[in-house]
Amino acid sequence: MSLQTVLVVDDERDIRELLTITLGRMDLQVDAVGTVGEAKRALAERSYDLCFTDMRLPDGTGHEVIELIAEQHPDTPVAMITAYGNVDAAVSALKAGAFDFVSKPVDIQMLRRLVRTALKLAEEKRGEGGASTGGGSSDRLIGDSAVMQQVRATIGKLARNQAPVYIAGESGVGKELVARLIHEQGPRASGPFVPVNCGAIPTELMESEFFGHKRGSFTGAASDKEGLFQAANGGTLFLDEVAELPLHMQVKLLRAIQEKAVRPIGAREEVPVDVRILSATHKNLAALVDQGQFRQDLFYRINVIELRVPPLRERRGDVPLLAAHILRQLAAKSGMAPGRLLPAAQQALDEYDFPGNVRELENVLERAMAMSDGESIDAADLMLPQRASRPAFDAGIAAPSATVAGAIEAAPPATPGSGVALEDYISNLERTAIMKALEESRYNKTAAAKKLGITFRALRYKLKKLGID
Structure with a gap:
């Protein structure tokens, strides 16, 4: 040889x-x-x-x-x-x-x-003649529209190099799925894929989470801990919501990417890491650079190649395929037969803008499966937001949004006298209103709490109580 x-x-x-x-x-x-x-x-x-x-x-x-x-x-x-x-x-x-x-x-x-x-x-x-190595994994990116065919073709090209990729797109379009496909179709597929939501890490813990720490380096550091970079060594680190990183961490992240090495807290020497960086955010990163909220040098470093994932409203023709796929997944989880969309329900989905994109479609169909009487799903079962306005509450409490108001008005008219317990009836009302608020706020819990006129803590309690993930 x-x-x-x-x-x-x-x-x-x-x-x-x-x-x-x-x-x-x-x-x-x-x-x-x-x-x-x-x-x-x-x-x-x-x-x-x-x-x-x-x-x-x-x-x-x-x-x-x-x-x-x-x-x-x-x-x-x-x-x-x-x-x-x-x-x-x-x-x-x-x-x-x-x-x-x-x-x-x-x-x-x-x-x-x-x-x-x-x-x-x-x-x-x-x-393989230049074909992607991800096997059937790309089938999980559902859609036959021209824009989605272009996205899949671009993923195949990006998988074949190591350039940092910035994935742009609104919340719920599937940016993490795109990042995972880039990883799975490339030479790092056998290595780890480590996703991290940069907005979910407390500021004071960021350096330790990203770079690790040595035992005794600070109060509470009872043992050595590897960071996210070390965990992704030989594979891919996906930085979701990268715009949420504070400026001091942007400096440290830039150095780690540039030098391909990290220094754990309390360590004397840097540790080499072999990691491909993929990043994403629903915000306009270029605008944040202009406003001084995101470092320009880091922006150019992670934005070597930009891949935009289109919102669902720009590929409405994919909604039937997506809906059928989601209903099959829901049926597999529940052990039931897949739900069937009646023509009126399909038309309602086709005409809706889906501000929460694919994630919102998943939630709408999951709720419809739970609310429908049988396997058939009608337009009313979807409980899509109504654009009706309601007067604001008094006493300085925020008024419920139009979609929340519509959800309350569209709630099942059941009463304790019709065989439904009062507690269950109230829970259904709360669940409906909360789901609509979450959808309208694109699943930002803080914003949803404001729409409902309750505190974030109260919303978190109700989500746990009602079993809403």
């Missing part, structure tokens, strides 16, 4: 020798050249399994090498060699099509991990 080959393009003899020795010890055959012209001649004579190229070369730039390989040898991953701390160069290389980057001085362990990942990717692309 012939050895796998690597092309190294760098005008520094020390770097060429270091890479030649290191890669040679990994049973790889290395061709090392010092100029763009020499690289072009080498690529014309043979194909390579991997290429390393410096950014600045005597007769050109590494971008020329990247573009040439992308055009003539699309199955060959390219890694850019950049100066220490040169984030702009790294981002530029990734946007040009580089698989990943390595900083000078070269960390040998990091280099070896990068090589193994890149060669695995190259083998998969050649073995």
Whole structure:
């Protein structure tokens, strides 16, 4: 069996020798050249399994090498060699099509991990003709609309490199699912996928959660703890709601991404980590940069490639497919036959805007399954929000929103006299009103509590009492 080959393009003899020795010890055959012209001649004579190229070369730039390989040898991953701390160069290389980057001085362990990942990717692309490796997992991204076909095609492309991806989209569109598919269809699929909601971590615990800590480093640190970066080592770290990170953590996160290393609290040395970063938020990150609420350097670092996931109202033709899929899932969980949407119910779904997107559709159908008399679901069972207005309450208490008011008015007219216990009747009213408030506020519990005119603590109690997840 012939050895796998690597092309190294760098005008520094020390770097060429270091890479030649290191890669040679990994049973790889290395061709090392010092100029763009020499690289072009080498690529014309043979194909390579991997290429390393410096950014600045005597007769050109590494971008020329990247573009040439992308055009003539699309199955060959390219890694850019950049100066220490040169984030702009790294981002530029990734946007040009580089698989990943390595900083000078070269960390040998990091280099070896990068090589193994890149060669695995190259083998998969050649073995499967460039097809994605996620098997049937992409079937979970339901929809035949043109925009969803484009999203799936983009996921397949993004899975084949290591560039940071920023997933933009409204709440409930499925940004985490998209991130998981990018992970599953790429060379890191066998590694961990670690999702984290940046808005759910208390500020004072963020550094420990992300980077870990050593025993005794602060009060309560009874033992060593690995952080999220270490947990995702060899895989993917998905930073959901990344806009919620405070500025001081944005600085630390930028350094961790840039240096590919973290320093646990109380540790003397940094720990190398091999992690691909995917991030997402429903907010306008560029606007937050302009307002000084999000660091521009971090924005450019995580937003090398942006993937927008469309809201449900922009792909209404996918609603029937999604609804059928969700009803089958609900039936599998409950052990019942799948619910069937009557024509009036399907029409109501088709005409509704779904501000909460796919997540709201799931909740609407789950509630409809519970409220319908049999397997058939009619429009009334959906209990979609009504756009009726109600006068505000007095005494400074917030008035219920139009959708909450509609939910209360649309509640079942059952009374204790019709065979329904008073407690159950009241619980049904509360459940209906709370679900509508959550849907209208896009599942922001604080906003929902304001719409209902109750405290956040009271809402949390009622959610637990009523079994609403």
